[in-house]
Amino acid sequence: MSLKGAGYIVGAWEHPTRKATDKSVTLLHAECAKGALDDAGLSKDDVDAYYCAGDAPGLGPMSMIDYMGLKVRHMDSTDVGGSSYQVAVGHALQAIATGRANVCLITLAGRPRSEGQATGTAPRAGNPSQAEMQFEYPYGPATANMYALCAMRHMYEYGTTSEQLAWIKVAASHHAQYNPHAMLRDVVTVEDVVNSPMVASPLHRLDCCVISDGGGALIVTKPEIAKSLKRPLVKVIGVGESAKNQAGGETELTYSAARWSGPPAWAMAGIKPSDIKYASIYDSFTITVLMQLEDLGFCEKGAGGKFVMDGNLISGVGKLPFNTDGGGLCSNHPANRGGITKIIEAVRQLRGEAHPKVQVPNCDLAIAHGTGGSLGTRHVGSTVILERE
């Protein structure tokens, strides 16, 4: 049974906050839920399935279901970091297709900025019974240097340059200037990026995403309900998920799990990368974008550097408009997880509700791809392909 078209995204809402010192994480989740339900024209009592991930406080989905007063018959708290929400869309489709859910609510929220987390530069000690922990933590794997390991190897194998990576930030900044909620609204140049302080070589400060508070929520529902609502129809036509890791020591860091999550999503959708009008691509770091673009088939492996140059990702300028809200690189990265905002901006584009300065004309096919975890050790890639009906 194909899941193509089994569900529609009828509600998509991003919290406008970027610093929420006066709100709890649970309140942010609930405000996002309300925002997405209002956007869809549905109410809390219509929800019969709930999906969250590790950013939701409590055991699995239980505390949030309690806090928000939900009554559900299907739930999933698969936590694969920032791509959990792409995964949740796929799992929601499965639940809808098998009659186990009608209206699925997905939420994300967090406040790492208010809590002062040194998100990308401080290694975090985990539970030592986690099999790899004792063999990695002593060596100082933070977030930035794990992605940097991939960038360094990509440069070595393919000749990718810091200037090429910088173009990705430049494109994001061109979009962020039109987003009143974006943390970084100044347009930057390639020189600005490569001259910013080195964080973890070869990644500079401006190769990194922002650290922000905030959140977002989605409502996925079955075709009959979607067509009864007043919102533009955004159909989910392709999903895929895959995990990549060190493979017992046969580590290869020049490609991501998108190499495996993309093909089933493309096959389900029955389209190819050149059909895509708008792409939301996970942008924890510039290198993340470059590798995923290659792995999703937007260009040949190793050609990502050339592909992103000269504004090719800038809406109205290049061939593949990406992250037109400014993305994680400039707008926000709530809970240190950028998956849901990728889907939300794709929905805005398909509805024609992106900012007029970045709206892609006749946007009928979009992709929203996430990478969660650490590109340098173990991560999950998840792909969602959407169509405006």
Add this chain to the structure above:
Amino acid sequence: MAAVQRKIPFVGTPDTNPETKPFFDGCAAGKLVIPQCVQTGKYIWYPRGISPFTLGPVEWKEVSGNGTIYTYSVMERANPPYCIAYVQLAEGPKMMTNIVDCDFKDVKIGMAVKLKFIDTENGPPMPFFAPA
């Protein structure tokens, strides 16, 4: 000029996961001892008591300690900075480590490196690598 050596943290104890005792016994004796998949002959990183290639048994073997740098990154935001890397062992697997005892400006992918044990702050000595 060789970089200042940061203090190396450790989490848990060598006894936390009994299956990896041969690795930590090796560290205490200044030897790098890692599992080898009995069926495929492939060496495995990180150390574990079952083969991820077959879910079959492993044998613990001492390896040469010779390797080359697969990739690296200098964490400039840390004080002191440190150089994290994956080193490909002569026996095959790539392991996460730090490159030590050198000026980080001289570190290159493909560089030959040699094993060296460094004491952790609150745990066992662990394997690091310096230019060969």
